[in-house]
Structure formats: structure tokens, C-alpha cells
Amino acid sequence: MRLSVIGTGYVGLVTGTCLAEVGHNVICVDNDEAKIELLKRGGMPIYEPGLEELVKKNTAAGRLSFSTSIAEGVRNSDVIFIAVPTPPLPDGSVDMSFIEKVTREISAAMDSYKIVVDKSTVPVKTGEKVAETIRRFRKAQVEFDVASNPEFLREGSAVEDFMHPDRIVIGVQSQRPVPALKEIYAPFNAPILVTDINSAELIKHASNSFLALKISYINAISVICEATGANVVEVANGMGMDKRIGRAFLDASLGFGGSCFPKDLSAFIKIAEQVGYDFALLKEVQRINAMQMDRFIKKITDTLWVVKGKTIGVLGLAFKKNTDDVRVSPAIELCHRLQGQGAILRVHDPKAMEKARAVLKDVTFVDDMNAVPDGCDALVIATEWDEFKQLDLERARRTMVQPIIFDGRNLFDPAEMARLGFIYKSIGR
Numbered sequence: 021m022r023l024s025v026i027g028t029g030y031v032g033l034v035t036g037t038c039l040a041e042v043g044h045n046v047i048c049v050d051n052d053e054a055k056i057e058l059l060k061r062g063g064m065p066i067y068e069p070g071l072e073e074l075v076k077k078n079t080a081a082g083r084l085s086f087s088t089s090i091a092e093g094v095r096n097s098d099v100i101f102i103a104v105p106t107p108p109l110p111d112g113s114v115d116m117s118f119i120e121k122v123t124r125e126i127s128a129a130m131d132s133y134k135i136v137v138d139k140s141t142v143p144v145k146t147g148e149k150v151a152e153t154i155r156r157f158r159k160a161q162v163e164f165d166v167a168s169n170p171e172f173l174r175e176g177s178a179v180e181d182f183m184h185p186d187r188i189v190i191g192v193q194s195q196r197p198v199p200a201l202k203e204i205y206a207p208f209n210a211p212i213l214v215t216d217i218n219s220a221e222l223i224k225h226a227s228n229s230f231l232a233l234k235i236s237y238i239n240a241i242s243v244i245c246e247a248t249g250a251n252v253v254e255v256a257n258g259m260g261m262d263k264r265i266g267r268a269f270l271d272a273s274l275g276f277g278g279s280c281f282p283k284d285l286s287a288f289i290k291i292a293e294q295v296g297y298d299f300a301l302l303k304e305v306q307r308i309n310a311m312q313m314d315r316f317i318k319k320i321t322d323t324l325w326v327v328k329g330k331t332i333g334v335l336g337l338a339f340k341k342n343t344d345d346v347r348v349s350p351a352i353e354l355c356h357r358l359q360g361q362g363a364i365l366r367v368h369d370p371k372a373m374e375k376a377r378a379v380l381k382d383v384t385f386v387d388d389m390n391a392v393p394d395g396c397d398a399l400v401i402a403t404e405w406d407e408f409k410q411l412d413l414e415r416a417r418r419t420m421v422q423p424i425i426f427d428g429r430n431l432f433d434p435a436e437m438a439r440l441g442f443i444y445k446s447i448g449r
């Protein structure tokens with residue numbers, strides 16, 4: 021099928037590329053000329069495992085192309101996916117201006133029947149607004165359908181998640197676009213759930229909020245574990261063996277971050293408020309998450325007594341492993357807070373150094389992770405990159421002023437760390 025995807029961020033670029041990979045003809049559109057030029061030259065604006073290879077392969081095969089023109093995308097496709105940002109406003113609600121703007125541009129360019137599919141995470145009832153906007157702004161009296169098709173991609177495994185989805189959710193206002201949408205997703209061999217459009221939009225916010233709730237739940241349990249001498253990993257393992265609960269998203273940490281969970285929680289709380297419901301449960305999820313960072317910082321300050329003037333190594337800057345994304349990264353917040361107390365920082369991330377330079381000032385960026393602990397009074401692990409498990413601990417113990425490690429991701433075994441001579445403090449163990 022002929023498709024276009026408006027917006028080439030993490031979601032749009034992965035969506036367009038993976039849809040090309042299964043045989044569709046896809047035009048990816050973005051108003052960022054520099055980004056489109058880069059993509060046309062074979063460069064990549066983001067790091068996402070497996071994406072670069074697929075972009076190259078499908079561009080070479082002629083199934084994937086890039087453009088800065090929405091009109092070009094719309095005229096040459098039957099189905100148009102909207103994947104533009106929906107950032108938070110200061111009050112926690114969602115800024116819908118990008119969606120509204122591209123909807124107007126799509127409407128103006130429509131010259132025949134089109135299906136307009138929203139992939140961005142949006143408040144319930146957005147589809148109705150999109151349809152209303154198209155009706156108002158279309159130049160030709162062409163017919164159209166609007167659908168909601170939320171994405172459930174995790175950064176760092178977005179390609180894998182797109183190619184092997186647990187489910188595909190399609191929300192519609194009528195049955196007319198369903199066969200075409202099912203055809204687009206047929207190659208993925210995944211269960212397809214067709215719902216009304218409002219339910220599809222809600223499924224996204226409800227799912228992400230539930231996952232954030234799981235993390236806050238295990239983080240709350242980690243507090244009890246620390247107070248009682250229990251081990252949060254054992255507790256999570258035991259809970260996770262119950263099929264009704266599942267082990268995923270039960271890794272205690274210094275808190276969740278990223279461009280989705282914090283934003284989606286705030287938005288969902290706001291949406292609930294607007295329909296007259298106080299979603300206090302989700303407010304508590306936010307509170308526990310903030311408290312988890314406070315507790316971790318307190319662990320560091322309690323141990324070091326005075327942070328001012330101490331050199332602290334930080335391993336990990338991305339908000340999670342396998343990505344270069346530092347937006348709303350707990351690791352970056354941690355760096356800022358330690359700097360606020362006068363710490364001198366030596367930092368490293370396998371992929372996020374470049375992006376971190378824009379938000380982290382007056383730190384030493386260290387290329388070799390094994391050199392980070394050199395001369396440090398303490399080392400902090402802030403992101404769960406697998407390679408950190410291979411850290412040269414023998415060297416760290418020799419070169420650190422004091423062998424103190426704060427592990428915000430529970431990467432090492434506490435007994436083994438004690439045996440190696442470290443003062444080792446992790447989460448809930």
C-alpha cells in the first residue's frame with residue numbers, strides 16, 4: 021500500500037521504516053529540512069538498534085523515501101499516519117498544536133479518499149477533533165476516515181517491538197477503513213484489536229500509566245525491603261512468576277523517566293480531572309517516582325557526608341539502556357542535583373554523550389567507561405546498560421579515592437561487591 025508518515029521522530033521514523041520493511045511504499049515527511057537532508061544522504065538523526073540498516077535497505081529498494089512536503093506525502097498515499105510530538109504544557113495537559121497544524125495541512129492537500137491515522141499519544145476524543153478539522157479545512161469535498169492506532173514502542177527496542185507486536189490496536193469511527201488498516205498490519209501476524217476511536221486512544225494512556233504504576237509499586241516495595249533486610253529482586257522474581265502479575269517492569273530503580281511515562285501520567289491525570297475524576301492513584305505513582313530519586317540522592321549524601329568538592333563518576337546518561345535519548349533522563353537529573361551540591365562530575369554513556377553535551381555543562385566526558393572511576397570519591401550507576409556489568413572493578417577499586425559505588429539499577433551482586441572490597445549501595449537490597 022502507499023503510505024505516508026508525518027513526523028520522523030523516534031515513533032515516525034521507526035513506523036515508516038518498518039512498514040516499508042514489510043513491503044509498503046512509504047514517504048516519511050518532516051518539516052525539519054536538515055533532518056530530511058541527513059536521512060536522504062543516508063545519515064541517522066537518532067540511535068535505535070537495527071534502524072539504520074533497515075532505513076538503508078528500504079531506501080535502496082525504493083520503498084522508503086523522505087520529503088519535507090506534507091502535500092507530496094498526502095497526494096502519493098492512501099493512508100497517512102500522524103506521528104508528531106504531543107509535548108506537555110506547563111499545567112500537565114497536552115500541547116495539541118502540532119497535531120492540529122499537520123491535520124490542517126493534510127486536509128488542504130487531500131485530493132481523493134484518504135485514511136488519516138493518528139499514532140501520536142493523544143488525549144481521548146482527539147480523533148473526533150481531527151475529523152472535525154479535516155471537514156473544516158479540506159479544499160476538495162473528498163471523503164475520508166480517521167483512525168487511532170497507538171504505538172507501544174520502547175526506545176532501545178523500537179524496531180523489535182514494531183516487527184513483533186503483542187497487539188495492534190485500531191480505533192475507528194466506522195468500519196470503512198478497517199480492511200485497509202488490517203491489510204497494512206497483516207504481515208506482522210499479530211492479534212488486531214478493532215475498537216471505537218475513543219477506546220483506542222484511552223488504551224494508550226491506560227497502558228503507559230499502568231506500566232509506570234508497576235515501576236512505582238516495586239520502588240515502594242524497595243523501601244520496605246531496605247527497612248527489613250529483604251531483597252527487592254527476589255520479591256520481584258517471586259511476584260513475577262505469577263502469570264497474573266508478570267515479571268516485566270518490576271525492576272526497582274532510581275525512578276522512571278523518558279519522554280513518555282512522565283508526560284503520559286501528567287496528561288492522563290489532567291484528562292481525568294477534565295471529566296471530573298481525581299486520579300489520585302496516578303498522582304501517588306508520580307510522588308513515589310520523585311521520592312525514589314530523593315532517596316537515592318540522600319543515600320549518596322549520607323554516605324559521603326559532604327558532597328561539595330568531591331569527584332563523582334556517573335555511568336549512564338540516557339534515560340534507559342540502548343538509546344541515546346536524554347530527555348527527562350533520571351541520570352541527567354541526578355547529575356544536575358549532584359552539581360547543585362558542588363560535586364565534580366566525570367560522566368560516560370555508550371551512546372548518549374553527544375546529546376548529553378547539550379544539557380550537561382562543566383562535567384568531564386570520559387570516552388572509556390573503565391577510566392570513569394579514576395580519582396573518584398564515588399561512582400554512580402544511573403542507566404542499566406549491559407556493558408556496565410563488564411566494568412573493570414579491579415581497576416576501579418585501585419584507582420578510586422574511596423571504593424564506593426551507588427548502583428541505581430541493581431547491576432551487581434551485593435555479596436560479590438563486598439568481597440571485592442567495595443562499599444556498595446543499591447536499590448532495595
Ligand code: UDX
Binds near residue numbers: 278
Ligand atoms: C514507554 C512504553 O514502554 C512504550 O510502550 C510507549 O509506547 C512509550 O513509553 P519508553 O519510554 O521508550 O517506552 O521506555 P520503557 O522501557 O518503558 O522505560 C521507561 C522508564 O522506566 C525508563 O526510565 C526505564 O529505565 C524505567 N524502568 C523500566 C524502570 O525503572 N524499571 C522497569 O522495570 C522498567
